[in-house]
Amino acid sequence: MRWLCTGAILLWALSAWAEVPRMGVAVGTVTMEGKQWQRISFRPDIPIGPFGVALDIELFLDQKGNISKRGWDFSTGQATRETIFRKIYYVRYGRQGKPVFMKLGALDDVTLGYGLIVDGYTNALEYPSVKRIGFQGDVRLGGGLRLQWVVNDLDDAFTGGPWFAARASAPLLGKLRVGGTLAMDINQFAGLKDRDGDDVPDALDPFPDDGTAWTNTDADSDFPDEIPDYKVVKGDTVWVDTLDINGDNIYDRGEYRNLRGPEPFKKSENKDRITVVGVDLGYPILEGPVKLELYGQAAKFLMVEDGGGWGFAA
Template identity: 35%
Template sequence: MNNHTRLKYTVAVILLCIAANLLVSQEPEGPDAQSSFGFGLGLDLGAVSFQEDGEAVAYQRLVLKPDFSYGKFGLGLWLPLHFRFTDNGSEFREEDWVLQDGEKPLEKYLPIFSYVRYGQKGDEFYAKLGSIEDGTLGNGFIMGGYTNTHFLPDTRIIGLSLDADGGLIGFPYIGLETFVGNLALADVIGARIYSRPLAGTSLPLLPELQIGTTFAADRIPDAQYDFVSDPDMVQMFGVDIRQPVLDKPSVSLAAFGDLVFQDEAYGGMVGAGGRIVQHILYGAQLRFLGENFLPVYFDGQYDLYRKEKYAVYNGDIEIPAYAGWYGSLGFAFLQDTVVFLTSVEGGFGEPEEDIEYPRVNATLSIGEGILPGIYFDLSYDKRFIKGLDDFSRGENTVLGTALNYKTGNALITLGYTLRHDPASAAGEDPWMTTATLTTSVDFSF
């Protein structure tokens, strides 16, 4: 197939997708008028350079992003096409779709799935394949809020989150949560099995008592960047308990606890949290952390701090045992369209090591429909806070934003991440920045 034929096929595919969307987007009639079927087509246009024979070669980028939904089922695809115009016509980059030497089929073709989803976290059956931003097991003391999206758009990592509750088959006594951060490498993995021993009773709240055990590991700690020769596998397991205490429209409260073992280190926590009048989010924990123990090892920033965490795990960096605390407070309004949540954690007494100094994490999400054409997410993470002056410095800070502007069917998205690398070598720029600007046209209905 020559280049001109390829271009004709590409244009034909785009036109067919648009035509199909216009057909299905007509108002349904009859008994199926309330059908939840949906189809959308997003188009990303831009430019990018690739290294070829030691030189940077510029290509135009066209990404088709069809999105389908039906009931609890959702599917999003990411279909990239890079091309450039030469004196002889147009030229397509075959590396987009053709396996190259050393490439594995899963690594090559899994990234075309932005996501495949059924249900939501907390449903009796939930599954999501693709980009995952909320990987959590149990109470989150081992894995809480892990995300595999830090390297977008350059690298798309395909993960899997799969939960099944025995209530689905009329046996509510057991359940399972599983997680794989990267299906192609199976590096970050985890599973939790839990039971409800009192599910068959009619006692208030006690049927919801959960007792669980969790295993999580990073089989390839240096999967994203090399920092050590032949690293050992990171692995940990724990037991947990969770008991609802109040479940009323005006206030909800659940008590929980964990005991976790990380190699030779161990730690535990007890806590409680819930909502007040559906709008105020709150939580608190007491933590008892042994030597070299890191709570929430697989957190939302894990892929950015693998090197630092591994150095503690294998004993290259030693931190003392200490008693700590954790508190969170936030609010949610307009059916969780506006959500703000901030958390602070640290150690009791006078800190002796950096790890004991407070850490602050804050997120703000303004959903679509609040501001005309604008919706966004902001995040702020600050570690090792020794004084108020530290908030004016960039060290140990990660800032993130995703700003969206929508007018009609056109959408412009600005993504920006700034991180200070405390382990950068002398003379190197310690600031690591990632900025993306994406324009798209969405034909969804």
């Protein structure tokens, strides 16, 4: 009885915070195992007190209307956990425009300030094949101070290559507000795909599906120039020194002993940081249901070899 009463009280408390659920729908085409499927995704935003959870209820239909079981595997405990996790699109606290708003997961439309640096950003362009866990915040503090931030993927923060941006704004004189924005990509190379995990991007890896090999001499599989290619296994050059491919009675190792391919490009050894800073001024003319604001903003790239560009808008 005690648990029943406690549950009733919790439901009553949550109902005091209740909001109207919202629904989004996404439709697209995906390729799975060489077959085209229509993907229909229903995304209800379910309020739970001050919190909210957006689900991604997806269905895959083929040309005959058959529904795939993809994403609905409850055969084992691990499969069940993965299925449930896949259904969570984002988790939030509050809503946009409230004193405190935070979101964790998919970010669909993020703008900081007047949008010169960050405007309509999303981390879900490759969703659902790539699921990023972004972090967005918008907090309004006392004295008119407002803080905003966005991190594209928390997983990147642990691999040394996150993209993030932050903005602070405050009253300057009367209704006139001033703001400052910083956006930084710690390592632009960190976003390059590397499906075999050997630290060499797929676009530069002659063996993108082999994590123990990442370079050869000319990438032509020894033909037609009969120059033997080689693989690098665990950092060591491997040569087959008993072959005589071109039949000149000279072992290929001796014939091509000075032949080496270039060192492969590795993400961990190459970093390319880019930073943008900006300032803005804004003055509201109309406030309420209809808003009108005068503003000006400027931004500049930092730490760029050619000095970096700059721009402004009003």
